[in-house]
Amino acid sequence: MSNSVKTIAVVGGGPAGLIAAEILSAAGMKVTLYDRMPTLGRKFLMAGRGGLNLTHSEDPATFVGRYGAAADWLGPMIAAFAPADLVAWAHGLGQETFVGSSGRVFPKALKASPLLRAWLARLSAQGVELRSRQEWRGWNADGALVFAGADGAIETASPDATILALGGASWPKLGSTGSWTGLLADRGVALAPFKSANAGFDVGWSAVFAERFAGEPLKNIALSFNGRTVRGEAMVAAYGIEGGAIYALSADLREALDQGPAILDVDLTPDLSRAKLTDRLHRGPAGQSTTNLLRKAAGLTPVAISLLREAHGLELPREPGALARALKAAPLRLTGMRPIERAISSAGGVERSAVDDHLMLRAVPGVYAVGEMLDWEAPTGGYLLQACFATGVRAARSILTA
Numbered sequence: 001m002s003n004s005v006k007t008i009a010v011v012g013g014g015p016a017g018l019i020a021a022e023i024l025s026a027a028g029m030k031v032t033l034y035d036r037m038p039t040l041g042r043k044f045l046m047a048g049r050g051g052l053n054l055t056h057s058e059d060p061a062t063f064v065g066r067y068g069a070a071a072d073w074l075g076p077m078i079a080a081f082a083p084a085d086l087v088a089w090a091h092g093l094g095q096e097t098f099v100g101s102s103g104r105v106f107p108k109a110l111k112a113s114p115l116l117r118a119w120l121a122r123l124s125a126q127g128v129e130l131r132s133r134q135e136w137r138g139w140n141a142d143g144a145l146v147f148a149g150a151d152g153a154i155e156t157a158s159p160d161a162t163i164l165a166l167g168g169a170s171w172p173k174l175g176s177t178g179s180w181t182g183l184l185a186d187r188g189v190a191l192a193p194f195k196s197a198n199a200g201f202d203v204g205w206s207a208v209f210a211e212r213f214a215g216e217p218l219k220n221i222a223l224s225f226n227g228r229t230v231r232g233e234a235m236v237a238a239y240g241i242e243g244g245a246i247y248a249l250s251a252d253l254r255e256a257l258d259q260g261p262a263i264l265d266v267d268l269t270p271d272l273s274r275a276k277l278t279d280r281l282h283r284g285p286a287g288q289s290t291t292n293l294l295r296k297a298a299g300l301t302p303v304a305i306s307l308l309r310e311a312h313g314l315e316l317p318r319e320p321g322a323l324a325r326a327l328k329a330a331p332l333r334l335t336g337m338r339p340i341e342r343a344i345s346s347a348g349g350v351e352r353s354a355v356d357d358h359l360m361l362r363a364v365p366g367v368y369a370v371g372e373m374l375d376w377e378a379p380t381g382g383y384l385l386q387a388c389f390a391t392g393v394r395a396a397r398s399i400l401t402a
Contacts, residue, residue: 048112
């Protein structure tokens with residue numbers, strides 16, 4: 001470690017900023033962490049409401065492939081702080097984990113608060129100064145960081161290195177407002193516009209369907225769009241459809257919607273081939289209603305049967321082959337995506353070309369960008385938190401070896 005770096009400012013108290021502060025303070029550096037909110041880790045705590053999906057247990061190649069266009073540069077960082085490292089870190093804080101049936105990794109507590117409390121206690125024990133209600137305002141004419149307190153008081157800091165972990169632009173009420181973009185743009189940092197990621201899509205349901213089935217899950221389905229098929233679950237919402245399987249296709253669907261409505265095909269019986277499904281429907285008792293036939297022969301739930309009618313019309317075909325085709329490809333017309341304020345995460349931010357391999361801003365030497373403020377996206381399933389941790393680790397380790 002070079003003796004030239006003594007003091008570090010970390011701006012942003014989410015996972016990327018907190019892990020960077022932990023690594024640097026553990027190495028003996030004087031770290032001050034600033035956050036504009038009254039408490040730290042607010043979005044982290046929100047994620048914990050869904051069980052806190054820390055990471056995923058799938059094989060490394062498949063895991064990295066979830067990052068799409070960003071896989072080539074995020075891959076080495078994730079390899080350097082892999083899912084197993086994240087799990088070991090959680091265990092070190094006294095939070096045991098387990099692997100769910102889908103391969104996702106969760107803390108046994110199924111919430112974020114115990115882990116966050118232990119984490120903040122560790123940071124305090126390592127001498128990290130935690131400064132809440134401090135809004136970063138950029139730099140002054142002398143190059144010092146400028147912060148405004150809740151009472152409007154201005155203070156400055158001139159650290160040896162700065163890590164910006166300011167988040168993206170989703171769920172702004174939790175602290176990620178994206179308001180920092182102007183500050184970086186003024187310094188010549190290339191930015192991609194923010195867009196919704198991992199958000200639901202609008203569907204023109206009938207009033208009856210929306211009222212009756214909003215909040216109902218669609219389990220064990222397969223969604224297909226533009227040559228990609230994803231199996232999983234989704235949820236009917238009053239406005240349309242949301243959920244993990246939808247989020248896995250959200251980038252492609254979002255881009256398609258720039259050209260107009262997009263058609264998403266839903267396979268309501270992915271475990272059955274069309275031929276086998278046709279045979280089951282053919283062997284159904286004569287004279288029973290289409291609803292009973294779908295329930296008994298195809299195993300469809302009421303919400304799935306009603307969705308089938310939303311997609312194909314109230315009068316479904318009776319001929320087994322035609323009905324099987326309808327079940328294997330129920331087209332949903334998506335007309336829009338939920339606004340970024342309601343998205344789980346965001347795409348866009350600091351472009352890859354704007355940072356070097358250590359995540360230091362090329363236009364602002366000594367300042368690093370980590371976490372969701374970088375331009376990458378991934379589906380839910382543990383990939384979001386893993387990349388936030390990995391980028392925070394990368395910047396911190398780069399400072400230690402500078």
